[in-house]
Amino acid sequence: MNRISTIFDWLGGAVVMAFRAFRMLPEAPRIMKRTIEQALHGGYLSLPIVSILSFFIGAVLALQAGYALQDFGAKQLIGTLVGEALVRELGPVFVAILVAGRVASAVTAELASMRVYQEVDALVTMNIPPERFLVLPRLLAALCYMPVLTMIGIIIGWIGGAVVCNYVDFIGIAPAEYFQSVKQYLTTTKLLHGLIKAEIFGFVVILIACNTGLRTRGGPREIGFAVTDSVVYSLMAILSLDFFITKALGG
């Protein structure tokens, strides 16, 4: 019973925090600098790892598809499979997982230590709402870099697939043919759905990170716990939301 009330308290806190942060949206021009800073930390610096990971996801996907489809003589579908899987599912999900591991953990650690060392209290006495000063820039930054990172991840994943198709002997599909097949069934709607997913994941992950961080009480040990919690909750949220969003968007 106590457990359940804690969960609802936590969820309620997160919703209230998001609400308070967005009520301060009219003041967005004032936090421009901090938002750009966060976008740089969260988005730009995630580029190398997103690129490397996406490349290999695309490559492995193409390789597995190659093994699976060669028996049916349906190798020309590899491009379609890799293309669709990345756009609809793997692109947004893997980028969100990376953001949870790389960005959410850092956000939680920073906000939790600000809370524990009374910096948040200092903000409150100065009448600077933490929702505006700390939460909103991070949420806005996530909304900016998530679609960009996802798009880049998808394209590099496609390229990974192309490289495998071109150089792995038993597949042997030329890049032109491969990209033809990638494009064949791709529509703007599918791409849009993928990016919407990415936006929702990014928003939820950073909101969880901020909420867990600012709710921390205690000392250095609790900061560590908060980071663990934040990453675990984020992963759970990504994978469970994925199901419902996919269902709602109809693919």
Place this chain on the structure above:
Amino acid sequence: MKKHIQKERFQSEPRQPATIGQTRTPVGVEVRNLGKKYGAQTVLTDISLKIEPGEIFTIMGPSGSGKSVLLRQIAGLEAPTSGAVAINGHNPADPDTRDRFAIALVFQAGALFNSLSVYDNLALYPLEHRIGTRAQIRDRVMRALKILSLEGAVNKNPSELSGGMKKRVAIARALVMEPQLLLYDEPTSELDPVMSATIGEIIATLKQEYQVTSIVVSHDRDLALTISNRVAILMRGKLLSLSDPAGLRRDTTPEIIDFLNPKIDLRNPRYKNMAA
């Protein structure tokens, strides 16, 4: 009130610098039957105080007696378990109250923003509240740093400062807010005697020239007995005595005499009594 503030913040013309004592009314604090518990532990029991506008009010008491917790309640950072605090009749936890009176708290551990330089720590309040132009803010910050002999530390990060320097930056940051109510949590605990005297002079000057109300938590007996109008002694979460410095000197309660003038007694050391 909210709407009004927001509109003000959106004007491209910066707000005129708030000159304390002129645009703001002196602030009185009333603490009514305040109690605070953390779980099963009772930290404060039935505290009632009335701090007059422009008064220097000192709170003394042994370590762990609840002084910092009391300051947090007065600053509106935590809700009391029972009773209430009123700043000129308003709830200190309400942002409007803070906006109207500017309440500054010098934290015991400084609570400096670690990701900001000393300059940015001080400039944050006026920048966020759009008080004055950039040049005016710079003047204001540099003046506060100068008063606390911190000119050399302007561009340092808090992690590069000594304990006493952090404390001084925290005090400077509170001064830049030009508050009407200033709460100090052990402002002189990490400072050398000369700096401690300077802090005492600053507190007294703010009172005389700007009618700033100060609540000072301190173990510094000299500071307390020289600058205070009244001194409260807090022990185990209860108010043990409340009087002016002269009255406190005359107090004959054994606990208070021992607290104010602890003698080192090698023949009958305290720690032996405590262990017994």
